Amino acid sequence: MQQAPAGQVAAVMEPMPAQNTLTIERLKAYYINEHYGVKREIRAVDDISLVVRRNEIYGLAGESSSGKTSLIKTLAGAIRPPMRVIDGSVTFNFGGESVDVYRQPDKMRAARWRHLSYIMQGSMNVLNPVRRVKYSFRDFALRHMDKDDFQQRLEAHLLRLQLDPRVLEAFPHQLSGGMRQRLTIALATICEPEFIVADEPTTALDVLVQQDVLALIKEVQQRLQSSVVFVTHDMSVHAAITDRLGIMYAGRLVEEGPTGQMFANPQHPYTAHLIGSLPRIGDLRIRKSLPGRPPALFDPPGGCRFHPRCPLAIERCSRESPEMLPSKTNGRVACHRAGEAEVA
Amino acid sequence: MLSILRDLLRYNREFLAGSILLGIILVMVALSFVSPYDEGVMFAAPPDMPPSPEHWFGTTSRGQDVFWEMTGALRNTLAFGVLVAIISRLIALVVGLVSGYLGGKADQAIMALNDTIGALPHIPILLLVYFVLRSQMSWVILAVVASLLGWSYDSRLIRSVALSLRHREFTRHAVFSGMRTSQILIREHLPYVVPIIFFTAMNNLIWAIGLEVTLSILGFCDINRPSVGGMIYWANAHSAMVSGIWWWIAFPMIFVVTLFLGLFMLAMSINEYIDPRSRLARMGA
Amino acid sequence: MSVNVLELEHVSKFFPVGGLFSRRKLQAVNDVSFALSAERAEIFAVVGESGSGKSTIANMILGTELPSSGHLRFGGVDIATLTGRKAREAFMGQVQPVFQNPFEAFNPLSRIDQYLFATAHRFAGADTPQRKHAVADEVLQRVGLSMAEIAGRFPHELSGGQLQRIAVARALISKPKLIVADEPVSMIDASLRMSIVNLFRALRDDLKVSIIYITHDLATAYYISDRVIIMRRGVVIEQGEARAVLDNPTHPYSIALKNAVLPPDPIRASAIIRARGTRIHGAIESF
Numbered sequence A: 001m002q003q004a005p006a007g008q009v010a011a012v013m014e015p016m017p018a019q020n021t022l023t024i025e026r027l028k029a030y031y032i033n034e035h036y037g038v039k040r041e042i043r044a045v046d047d048i049s050l051v052v053r054r055n056e057i058y059g060l061a062g063e064s065s066s067g068k069t070s071l072i073k074t075l076a077g078a079i080r081p082p083m084r085v086i087d088g089s090v091t092f093n094f095g096g097e098s099v100d101v102y103r104q105p106d107k108m109r110a111a112r113w114r115h116l117s118y119i120m121q122g123s124m125n126v127l128n129p130v131r132r133v134k135y136s137f138r139d140f141a142l143r144h145m146d147k148d149d150f151q152q153r154l155e156a157h158l159l160r161l162q163l164d165p166r167v168l169e170a171f172p173h174q175l176s177g178g179m180r181q182r183l184t185i186a187l188a189t190i191c192e193p194e195f196i197v198a199d200e201p202t203t204a205l206d207v208l209v210q211q212d213v214l215a216l217i218k219e220v221q222q223r224l225q226s227s228v229v230f231v232t233h234d235m236s237v238h239a240a241i242t243d244r245l246g247i248m249y250a251g252r253l254v255e256e257g258p259t260g261q262m263f264a265n266p267q268h269p270y271t272a273h274l275i276g277s278l279p280r281i282g283d284l285r286i287r288k289s290l291p292g293r294p295p296a297l298f299d300p301p302g303g304c305r306f307h308p309r310c311p312l313a314i315e316r317c318s319r320e321s322p323e324m325l326p327s328k329t330n331g332r333v334a335c336h337r338a339g340e341a342e343v344a
Numbered sequence B: 001m002l003s004i005l006r007d008l009l010r011y012n013r014e015f016l017a018g019s020i021l022l023g024i025i026l027v028m029v030a031l032s033f034v035s036p037y038d039e040g041v042m043f044a045a046p047p048d049m050p051p052s053p054e055h056w057f058g059t060t061s062r063g064q065d066v067f068w069e070m071t072g073a074l075r076n077t078l079a080f081g082v083l084v085a086i087i088s089r090l091i092a093l094v095v096g097l098v099s100g101y102l103g104g105k106a107d108q109a110i111m112a113l114n115d116t117i118g119a120l121p122h123i124p125i126l127l128l129v130y131f132v133l134r135s136q137m138s139w140v141i142l143a144v145v146a147s148l149l150g151w152s153y154d155s156r157l158i159r160s161v162a163l164s165l166r167h168r169e170f171t172r173h174a175v176f177s178g179m180r181t182s183q184i185l186i187r188e189h190l191p192y193v194v195p196i197i198f199f200t201a202m203n204n205l206i207w208a209i210g211l212e213v214t215l216s217i218l219g220f221c222d223i224n225r226p227s228v229g230g231m232i233y234w235a236n237a238h239s240a241m242v243s244g245i246w247w248w249i250a251f252p253m254i255f256v257v258t259l260f261l262g263l264f265m266l267a268m269s270i271n272e273y274i275d276p277r278s279r280l281a282r283m284g285a
Numbered sequence C: 001m002s003v004n005v006l007e008l009e010h011v012s013k014f015f016p017v018g019g020l021f022s023r024r025k026l027q028a029v030n031d032v033s034f035a036l037s038a039e040r041a042e043i044f045a046v047v048g049e050s051g052s053g054k055s056t057i058a059n060m061i062l063g064t065e066l067p068s069s070g071h072l073r074f075g076g077v078d079i080a081t082l083t084g085r086k087a088r089e090a091f092m093g094q095v096q097p098v099f100q101n102p103f104e105a106f107n108p109l110s111r112i113d114q115y116l117f118a119t120a121h122r123f124a125g126a127d128t129p130q131r132k133h134a135v136a137d138e139v140l141q142r143v144g145l146s147m148a149e150i151a152g153r154f155p156h157e158l159s160g161g162q163l164q165r166i167a168v169a170r171a172l173i174s175k176p177k178l179i180v181a182d183e184p185v186s187m188i189d190a191s192l193r194m195s196i197v198n199l200f201r202a203l204r205d206d207l208k209v210s211i212i213y214i215t216h217d218l219a220t221a222y223y224i225s226d227r228v229i230i231m232r233r234g235v236v237i238e239q240g241e242a243r244a245v246l247d248n249p250t251h252p253y254s255i256a257l258k259n260a261v262l263p264p265d266p267i268r269a270s271a272i273i274r275a276r277g278t279r280i281h282g283a284i285e286s287f
Helices: A068-077 A104-113 A132-144 A152-160 A165-169 A175-190 A206-226 A235-242 A259-264 A269-276 A313-319 B002-009 B014-036 B067-103 B106-120 B122-132 B137-150 B152-166 B168-176 B181-218 B228-237 B245-273 B277-282 C054-062 C083-093 C112-122 C129-142 C160-172 C190-206 C219-224 C242-247 C250-260 C264-276
Strands: A019-036 A039-055 A055-063 A083-093 A097-099 A116-119 A195-199 A225-232 A245-249 A252-257 C006-017 C024-036 C041-047 C069-073 C095-098 C178-182 C209-214 C229-232 C235-241
Touching: A019 A068, A019 A225, A019 B277, A039 A068, A039 A252, A055 A068, A055 A235, A068 A083, A068 A225, A068 A313, A083 A104, A097 A104, A097 C178, A104 C024, A116 A175, A116 A206, A132 A152, A132 A175, A132 A245, A152 A175, A152 B122, A175 A206, A175 C229, A195 A206, A206 A235, A206 B014, A206 C250, A206 C264, A235 A259, A235 C054, A235 C235, A235 C264, A245 A269, A252 A269, A259 C264, A269 C190, B002 B014, B002 B245, B014 B067, B014 B245, B067 B137, B067 B152, B067 B181, B067 B245, B106 B152, B122 B137, B122 B181, B122 C006, B122 C190, B137 B181, B137 C069, B152 B181, B168 B181, B168 C235, B181 B245, B181 B277, B181 C160, B228 B245, B245 B277, B277 C190, C006 C054, C024 C112, C024 C229, C041 C054, C041 C190, C041 C219, C054 C069, C054 C095, C054 C178, C054 C209, C083 C095, C095 C160, C112 C129, C112 C160, C112 C264, C129 C160, C160 C190, C190 C209, C190 C219, C219 C242, C229 C242, C229 C250, C235 C242, C235 C250
Parallel strands: A055 A225, A055 A245, A116 A195, A195 A225, C041 C209, C041 C229, C095 C178, C178 C209
Antiparallel strands: A019 A039, A019 A083, A083 A097, A245 A252, C006 C024, C006 C069, C229 C235
């Protein structure tokens, strides 16, 4: 992150590049299901506020049904009825120009792929199986770029990512899963977007390939200085590449902070549990799981959503939902007893 | 059961409309049992009378009250269609499920038989049967033969669902739970197949009624039994349109349309209700 | 000399691939041999990445695939000779599977206790609803659940961890000697995995059930297995006592595999990724 060197006055009247590329304010997005008189409101994203800065990888962690995939889809503007945004806003900042995803849909559409691209789960299947790879690139990227030197730029892009341009002539089924995934990342970054959203991009891959893909994502992000929101339930992946980490539980954000601090000194009991329950090679200490299960999102517990399973729960937790307040580890945490959690 | 009906009636417009239309038909069918005229008797009423308070739908050139004739006709035609639909559904279901589940060579053999039967032309075969069995011909035999011809297309649909279900994880699990093949087919696979059955039953019913009407118009039916097709046959024979006796043709047409529309709407709405995906959505999955 | 519970003797399996004009063989499993003794219950881990042949081995042990060459013996009897329904059923009673995807393992339209009741009926001789209920409750208690909690529920009402535990409970009804678990925890949230993994440990220690634990996850394999076998493209790379092999792997592939596991520790994990660097990845792979 840029900072003016101490003692020097910024004499030139240049606008500083905006620090925050994404601002989410009090976002609420629910699935509203109505069948035969039974109305169900599934609160997948329930009052979330967060900020993602330039040149950082923000990780979103949480178990299944925590709402993290719903949050990703909502912030990319990729939701459809019965899921709707009920309240709040999602605002991107692309090179100084702000785009409100839901109030400026036309601007948002123009910005897609050029400023915002995504790598979705199972995106290895994004490549059309009956056409050569190069056509997928053309379909996605040609309209954003200059047609004359498209081929050249494409090949240069692949070479920079250490991918042999001959791959363009292949059909997807001739390539391995890892290779397809690397191509998908190339596809997502060819327009050099400021913002990349990645939803479990390495989940279905072999361990060795996973590392290559992560290294690739990191390298691309550093070169483009873009922001990445990286969703995965695998805490080791978060440990490996994210700069900041947000933990979601039952549609809400419970803790957020710099990754190193989150692992070393988790402030929220759920974070402590997530990190403590991971097995490591060479470590034979007994590890336990939390009792119970994540709550159903249409009928969440009152007060703090985590209180039925929380080892530190007190009476206040069942009545009062905690606010996201600054934490001791340079982040935020929503817990009445923040900081008292112990890591196993 | 009742609560399902109540839900459907209250929240599903199509079901309501379909029920009303079909209700009209069923009322007509019920009335056929209390008809003041004996069926098939000619000249029981003054012929060629337009609709009037005495004869609500008028009378035909053969001296039959169109209204009461309609009630009998609807009953017979519906009975024919329903019988065909039931028998052919059963055949299609068994063939499709078994073939899809067994797979491999058994599947290929069964499907070869299936496609051969499907390629047979229906009307000529029915005509052949009619000629061969002329004196012992009855509508039941006709219905059975028609249903033996009408199952082949739908069994392929059911088979494709069965094939995909075979590869699903819970089928493997069921095998290791010790469930026998028949149990797996009935308990695990049937719920997925039922929506197709419903939908194809609708198609089949229309086809069967159309078949009956066609044959009747051509004259290959029991002329003493009133049927929708039969009425149109006689109306044609007496050149009803030309003579201006529009009510003889109009009312059968209106009721056929009502019947089809009612069945269609019912089938659509029930289908949507029992479709596994919408069931899962209602359960909250 | 006691008969081995399970014995694989030079087992190989290949699949024909390719079209009409170029049929080739894909060697899924190549000359694998190991044995599980009947003396002690043990957890035997088969570790490998995708394409290593581990799932094919699982299928051969369960009898859903036949080996191209070699023999698989259960209790001294060659599995390939178990044709006919009675023999198959007797075998299934002794060898039960736990599959990877707990969400797909149960028909979403059926209530979950139906599977337990069906297995109780077939393998535990439970005829009456009360008996079935009792049998189901007993196995559920062993996995930390109970009929009271899950009776009448549909699969979507339960979490992955609970579903998998029910799958294990179902596998226990017939009192099997061997459970074949094919990637049982890979689709479950990381924080819930340990409950299943600990469960396997309890099954071995308390119920004396041997378990073939197939996984790509070295960490859990390290945690519970007694012996381990590492496979790559159908070939056994290394095998032996679990701690010994995983603490000090000797083969380069095993070493790479162990080092590839990202530890849940930011400093070490990010260092591994940084050091990964980049190479030319241009090779187009075909069969």
